[in-house]
Amino acid sequence: SCRALHSWISLGGTRYLGLGTTFKYYIEEGDNYYDVTPIRKTSTNSITFAATNGSSTITVTDSSNGSVSNDFVTFSGAVSLGGLITADVLNQEYQIDLVTSANTYTITAKDTSGAEVTANASDTGNGGSGVDGSYQINVGLDTYVSSAGWGLGTWGSGGFGSASAISAVNQLRLWTHDNFGENLIINVRGAGIYRWVENSGTSERAVLLSGVSGANLVPTIGLQVITSETDRHLIVLGADPIVANARSGVIDPMLVAFSSSEDDLQFEPLATNSAGSVRLSSGSFIVGGIKSRQEILIWTDTSLYSMSFIGPPLTFAINLVNEGAGIVGPKAAVNAPNGVYYASKTGFYFYNGAVQKLPCTVQEYVFEDLDLGQAFKCFMGLNSEFGEMWFFYPSLTDGTGEISRYVIYNYEENTWSVGSLIRYSWIDAGIEDQPIAAGLTSSENCVFDHETGFDDYNQPMSGVFIESADIDVSDGENFAFIKRVIPDVAFIKDSSVSNTPAMNIVLKRRDFPGQSLTTDSTTQVTESSTFNSLRSRARQVVLRFESDDDASSGNVESGTFNRLVRVLELNLGSVDITISPHFNADQISTLQFATGAIIFNTTTEIHQAFDGTTFRDLYSHQTYPTGQS
Numbered sequence: 001s002c003r004a005l006h007s008w009i010s011l012g013g014t015r016y017l018g019l020g021t022t023f024k025y026y027i028e029e030g031d032n033y034y035d036v037t038p039i040r041k042t043s044t045n046s047i048t049f050a051a052t053n054g055s056s057t058i059t060v061t062d063s064s065n066g067s068v069s070n071d072f073v074t075f076s077g078a079v080s081l082g083g084l085i086t087a088d089v090l091n092q093e094y095q096i097d098l099v100t101s102a103n104t105y106t107i108t109a110k111d112t113s114g115a116e117v118t119a120n121a122s123d124t125g126n127g128g129s130g131v132d133g134s135y136q137i138n139v140g141l142d143t144y145v146s147s148a149g150w151g152l153g154t155w156g157s158g159g160f161g162s163a164s165a166i167s168a169v170n171q172l173r174l175w176t177h178d179n180f181g182e183n184l185i186i187n188v189r190g191a192g193i194y195r196w197v198e199n200s201g202t203s204e205r206a207v208l209l210s211g212v213s214g215a216n217l218v219p220t221i222g223l224q225v226i227t228s229e230t231d232r233h234l235i236v237l238g239a240d241p242i243v244a245n246a247r248s249g250v251i252d253p254m255l256v257a258f259s260s261s262e263d264d265l266q267f268e269p270l271a272t273n274s275a276g277s278v279r280l281s282s283g284s285f286i287v288g289g290i291k292s293r294q295e296i297l298i299w300t301d302t303s304l305y306s307m308s309f310i311g312p313p314l315t316f317a318i319n320l321v322n323e324g325a326g327i328v329g330p331k332a333a334v335n336a337p338n339g340v341y342y343a344s345k346t347g348f349y350f351y352n353g354a355v356q357k358l359p360c361t362v363q364e365y366v367f368e369d370l371d372l373g374q375a376f377k378c379f380m381g382l383n384s385e386f387g388e389m390w391f392f393y394p395s396l397t398d399g400t401g402e403i404s405r406y407v408i409y410n411y412e413e414n415t416w417s418v419g420s421l422i423r424y425s426w427i428d429a430g431i432e433d434q435p436i437a438a439g440l441t442s443s444e445n446c447v448f449d450h451e452t453g454f455d456d457y458n459q460p461m462s463g464v465f466i467e468s469a470d471i472d473v474s475d476g477e478n479f480a481f482i483k484r485v486i487p488d489v490a491f492i493k494d495s496s497v498s499n500t501p502a503m504n505i506v507l508k509r510r511d512f513p514g515q516s517l518t519t520d521s522t523t524q525v526t527e528s529s530t531f532n533s534l535r536s537r538a539r540q541v542v543l544r545f546e547s548d549d550d551a552s553s554g555n556v557e558s559g560t561f562n563r564l565v566r567v568l569e570l571n572l573g574s575v576d577i578t579i580s581p582h583f584n585a586d587q588i589s590t591l592q593f594a595t596g597a598i599i600f601n602t603t604t605e606i607h608q609a610f611d612g613t614t615f616r617d618l619y620s621h622q623t624y625p626t627g628q629s
Helices: 363-367 372-377 585-590
Strands: 002-009 015-021 025-029 032-035 039-043 048-051 057-061 072-076 093-095 104-108 132-136 175-180 183-188 193-196 224-227 234-237 255-258 276-279 286-292 295-300 303-311 315-323 333-336 339-343 348-351 355-357 379-383 388-394 403-410 415-420 423-427 436-441 444-449 465-467 479-487 490-493 502-510 518-526 532-538 540-547 560-563 568-575 598-601 606-610 615-617
Touching: 002 175, 002 436, 002 444, 015 175, 015 183, 093 104, 175 224, 183 224, 224 286, 234 286, 255 315, 276 315, 286 333, 333 379, 339 379, 339 388, 372 388, 379 423, 388 423, 403 423, 479 502, 502 532, 518 532, 532 540
Parallel strands: 002 423
Antiparallel strands: 002 015, 015 025, 025 032, 039 132, 048 057, 057 104, 072 093, 072 132, 175 183, 183 193, 224 234, 234 255, 255 276, 286 295, 295 303, 303 315, 333 339, 339 348, 348 355, 379 388, 388 403, 403 415, 423 436, 436 444, 465 540, 479 532, 479 568, 490 560, 502 518, 502 540, 598 606, 606 615
C-alpha cells in the first residue's frame, strides 16, 4: 500500500512525485516510475545458491544478511547452476519468499519476463564464487502492531516466546518526505533518514543522509522529517540524541532536532551555526507534525506544540498550545486555507492560532466506528477546489482493519457527509493538476486522478448515490406533506459521447423516530425535467440522489458524469395537530369547505381533499377529485 505522496518541481522545471509504499520508495517522472529505495547492505563474493530438481525454489546462503521475508535483493556475478537456472535467471532483482535462518532464505526462480523457472537435474552448481548481492532496506508491514512478540523481528532477534521492541521492520510502514531545495529527504518512521539528489537522476537510489560526505552528527533515525520554510532547516522529529559526541542510534520519541540553516548535513550545535535540539515535555511520544503559516505544528499523543523560527541564539521557539487534544495518527491533519484541521481519537479540531473543537453532526457515526487499533492508518486530505477536508479511516463495521470509509467537512458551507472509499494517501491539486490519491481497486494498487474524467477507473459509475440526513419540520413536531420535487441539477457530459444522462431521486419516509425508513417514491430526472409531482406525508423524510442504472441510455456510464450542482427544492406543507383547528364529525358537517380544500384526518392519519360533496383520501387517487393535479 502507498501511504505517502509528495510532489515537487526541480529548479529545472521537472515535476516529480514521490511515493512511499509498504515495500519500496518510488519517484515518478513523466509517466514512468523509478525505484529509488535505499540499499542497506552489499554482500561481495559471499552468496551461494542451491536448487532442487523439479522445483522453482532456490535456497540462498549469505551469512548474517539481516533480511526479513518480502525483502528485495539484486544479485550480480552469478554463473549458471548447470541447467535451466542460468546466469540470466539469477542475475536480477528478487523478492525474498521466506527467511529460514540468519544465514539462509528462499526465492522463486524466474526468467527476465517474470515467468517461473523450474530447475532440472543439471542444476547442481552454486552460482560460482563471485556472486554479489545488494539488499534494499527491510520492508515494513501493512498493519499496525501495538506490541511485538516472537516472529515479528528479523531472524534471531529474540528467543522463542520473547518480546521484541517495535521497529520499522515489524511495524506499519509509514514514510515522510520533504524537499530540501530540489533534493528529497526521505524518512521511514522509526528508521533511517535518506536523501535523493535530483541532479543524480532517477537511476540513482536515495542514500543514508548520515553517511554522506560532510555529514556532521546527522540523526541516524527518526519519526518524521520536515523542512522549515523561511530559514530552511531540516527538522527531525523523534531523533536519536547525541551521546559522547555521536548519535545514539536509539529514538528519543520526544526529541526535536534541527540542522543549521541552509545545511542539511550540519546537526552539531555550535556557536557558529543555528543547529540544535529541544525535548518536548507534554506527552509520551511525538505522533506527527505539519507545516502551517509561519510555524510548524507538532502533536504528541496528548498535546499540540507550535514551533516557530525566532533567530539566534535559540533559533526556534517551541510553545505548548494545547493539552488533552492529541492527534489520532501521524497523517491525520491537513493545512487548509482557513487553518489546520486534525482528528483526535474522539473528535475533530481546528487550529488557527488556538485550538477549537469542531462541531460535527456525524461525530458519533465516525468515532464510534473508528478502528483505533489501526488508527495510525488514518489520514486527512484537502480538496480545495470544493472547500473540502477529507478524513479517511478504518471502520470497525467493515472489519477489514484497513481504510474503507471517509468523512468530508465542507468548511465553506459548514456541512458534513460520509461515504465509503478505499484510499491510503492523498495530495491536493497544486503542483499536480488535480487531487491524486493512492488506493485499491479490485486487486490492484493504483494512483488515482480525482476530479478528472467521466467514469470510475474506466468502468461505468453504477451504484453511486448521495443520501441526505433526516429532513423534518420543527424538529419532527410537525408532519410534512410533500407534493413536488423541483430538480436543480446540472449534467456535465463528455462532448465526444452522445447519450441521455439521467438520475433518480428517491424519497424515503418515516412517521416515528423508531421506525425504519421506507421508500415512498422514485423519480427519474433528465436534462429536460422541470418538476415531478408526488404525494407523501411523513414526520421525517430522506432524499437519495442515485445513478439510474436501469436506464437504457441514461445511466451514469463511461463518457458521462453528473455532479449534483445544487440540491433541490421541496414544497412542504406542514400540519401541527396540536395547533391547527380541530373539528369532530358533527362540526365538519356544518362547515363550509371550498372544493379542493385539504384537511388532515387524525383518526385515519391521512390527508383528505374535499370534492364538493365529501372528503376523499389523497393517497388513493392520482389526481384531486376536481381534476386539479
